[in-house]
Amino acid sequence: xxxxxxxxxxxxxxxxxxxxxxxxxxxxQLMIHFNTSIAEARALQAELNLKRPxxxxxxxxxxxxxxxxxSLINETIKHFGRLDVLIxxxxxxxxxxxxxxxxxxxxxxxxxxxxxxxxxxxxAAAELRKNAGSIINITDMHIERPxxxxxxxxxxxxxxxxxxxxxxxELSPEVRVNxxxxxxxxxxENNPQFDEVYQQRxxxxxxxxxxxxxxxxxxxxxxxxxxxxxxxxxVLAVDGGRSxxx
Numbered sequence: 001x002x003x004x005x006x007x008x009x010x011x012x013x014x015x016x017x018x019x020x021x022x023x024x025x026x027x028x029q030l031m032i033h034f035n036t037s038i039a040e041a042r043a044l045q046a047e048l049n050l051k052r053p054x055x056x057x058x059x060x061x062x063x064x065x066x067x068x069x070x071s072l073i074n075e076t077i078k079h080f081g082r083l084d085v086l087i088x089x090x091x092x093x094x095x096x097x098x099x100x101x102x103x104x105x106x107x108x109x110x111x112x113x114x115x116x117x118x119x120x121x122x123x124a125a126a127e128l129r130k131n132a133g134s135i136i137n138i139t140d141m142h143i144e145r146p147x148x149x150x151x152x153x154x155x156x157x158x159x160x161x162x163x164x165x166x167x168x169x170e171l172s173p174e175v176r177v178n179x180x181x182x183x184x185x186x187x188x189e190n191n192p193q194f195d196e197v198y199q200q201r202x203x204x205x206x207x208x209x210x211x212x213x214x215x216x217x218x219x220x221x222x223x224x225x226x227x228x229x230x231x232x233x234x235v236l237a238v239d240g241g242r243s244x245x246x
Contacts, residue, residue: 010090012041018214063116088117113156168233176232183239185212207241
């Protein structure tokens, strides 16, 4: 797989970094997109290039800036000569109470979670068709039963599921399009709602009675990318069974 190239958005830390490490370990070359996490992106690039020189590069861009989107695809192809896999991992996540929703957080949450994946797929379509490539979208276990207080985020992630299935139709038969729906694998940063009491409640509602790990999501992405040639239009839940107890 050493000539296969992946562009992953939001790949510098947390689940994105785990996906990068997993795919890199299986021989793929990476274009790692980041917005503000420049220190993490540089550290991950150095870590992976130490294992395999010149196999990873990084690119900065605010996905809310529409002009950035085609440039991510073009720069990846320019640098590596091709693009085989697009992973739409970048996400903005925060609550939006109904009475407080405004146009700014609508544009923010819809932009990162739905608009950017749509137009990245559009920009990458010709190259992915040429290379019989694939797209992996990262959604959320709450797509079927939205979490209270997260209206805009929930709408965006539900739209991403529909986008996944629509793109599977539109890009077939050359390109496979799938999604991974994570459950509790890593607590959000700097959010007091996710205190110890909340965490223990989530664990008690999860059939496996524990949270997962970012590597669980990474392995699911690797499976859909490398080991699932007859799967498209599918959303793979990786949630320890918690979605059965919502």
